[in-house]
Amino acid sequence: MTEQRSFPRSVRLVSAETDLAQNGALLHAVSSAAGDVPALLALAGEAGSSWPKPGGGQTGLLWELLASVASVDVAAGRIFEPHLDAQAILAQAGHPQNERGGLWGVFAAEGPGSRLEARADGAGVQLSGAKPWCSLAPLLDRAIITAHTETGGRAAFAVDLRHPGVACEEPVWVARGLREIPSGTVHFSQVPAVPVGGDDWYFSRPGFAWGGMGVAACWLGGAVAVARGYRESLIAAAGRGREPDQIALAALGEADRILTSTLRYLGRVAEWIDGGVDTQEAGGSAWGEALRVRGTVAAAVERVLSLVSTNSGPGPLAFDEPYAKRMADLALYVRQHHAMRDDAQLGKLTLAGDGPW
Structure with a gap:
């Protein structure tokens, strides 16, 4: 079942729907450059000089942009994210702008x-x-x-x-x-x-946790694109006279439930970061929250990939190149999550009292 192709769309995390149109030029540029790594790197370089930094008051907007880029092309998100992270790290360490040039x-x-x-x-x-x-x-x-x-x-x-x-x-x-x-x-x-920074500064700063959550925003953007493609394929099939059955609708409903709740959770965490909440008062550390976010997003991605792949069958994987590429890109990218090892880290923190419950 081949999915319909639509114009690139933003993933809404914190912005009003009416404000998302301003991302149109960027997303069209990413779509046009997909597969052209030097062109995507050039776009990432431009973003690095203008996009917000995590913890600076617009973390939600940063993650929204990363998710939107990854929804157009998962590989593009994988290219943008480390350059943006490097720019944030240098800023957190106090390196001036003139030392941050290049890719x-x-x-x-x-x-x-x-x-x-x-x-x-x-x-x-x-x-x-x-x-x-x-x-x-x-x-x-x-x-x-x-x-x-x-x-x-x-x-x-x-x-x-x-x-x-x-x-x-x-x-x-x-x-x-x-x-x-x-x-x-x-x-x-x-x-x-x-x-x-000095010894162990890189790993102990709050920005290490923020950067890990930025990667999760890319994973989530890719999952949104997978679910959108599935929805569009159902609409296209209905237009050909094949209405979706209850199984197909249940898969779409579960994907909606998972993605909507995960996007809202990520938006709330961005507000928590920008609000400068004292971690002790909030009942948790920045790294503990990063482990929760990354684990929650990874589970959401894995489930959406499974739902869509199972209900779409082998056809798109065999004959629909954009669909097959997105599924393969996202399945590999989300393996940056360390699964039960990360949950074990979180369990250790929880056992020590790091948690909101």
Whole structure:
């Protein structure tokens, strides 16, 4: 069952319906650039200089924009989000605007057999070693990268990816999802680095939690697009004389219930962040709330993917390229959620009294 194609639409999180039209030019640009990574990176660079920063009073608008971009093209959301996150991290660390130019990534993952170390020398700090999961590194100008320090902690550093000591592996990327965004290992050999905060600042700041929730906004935008496509396919089938049965309608109703409640929850959390609520008074920490948001959104995404795939059958996966791409992109992207391991983290916090109930 092939879904109807419609004009790009925003995902409404906090804005009035009448205010969403102003996103039209952006979403059309994203739609036109889908699949063209350099063009999408250029759009992300423009967004980085004008979009709100999390915690600055318009967090809901930021997440609404990220969700809207991902609803047009999941891969575009995956391209926009790290550049926006890098810009926010630099601002939180007090780096001036003139130090934030170019296209940025954020590389904080660890992996077996890979270790990146920061060592001080007479001229400052240098990075040596390997860093896994560096998406689009060959196409970026700079990145915020976490490395192990001489004191035994981990810290964030700003690095010029064009430095001759940086070597990007050609990733063996067999995934069917996010095929235009391969993630490989990058090797560093005595590469100068600028500290961004001190030891463990990167992980302890509230912005770490806010950034994790921004990723969840992208996941949710992709799920909205999946559900919209399913609804449009039912409308198209009815136009051909095949009215949806109760099973098809029940799937659409469940998807609506899940997405509506999750969008409203995300909007409330954005208000909580911007309100500067004391975490002790609110009964929870920023990271605890991030774990709740990411887990709730991931579960919503997984259920919507299952509902739509089950009720649409094999046809769209086999013959409808945009549908198949969106399903594969989103299924891979949401695996950034660590499932039961994240719930175990949340359970530990809850056991210690971190929770609103």
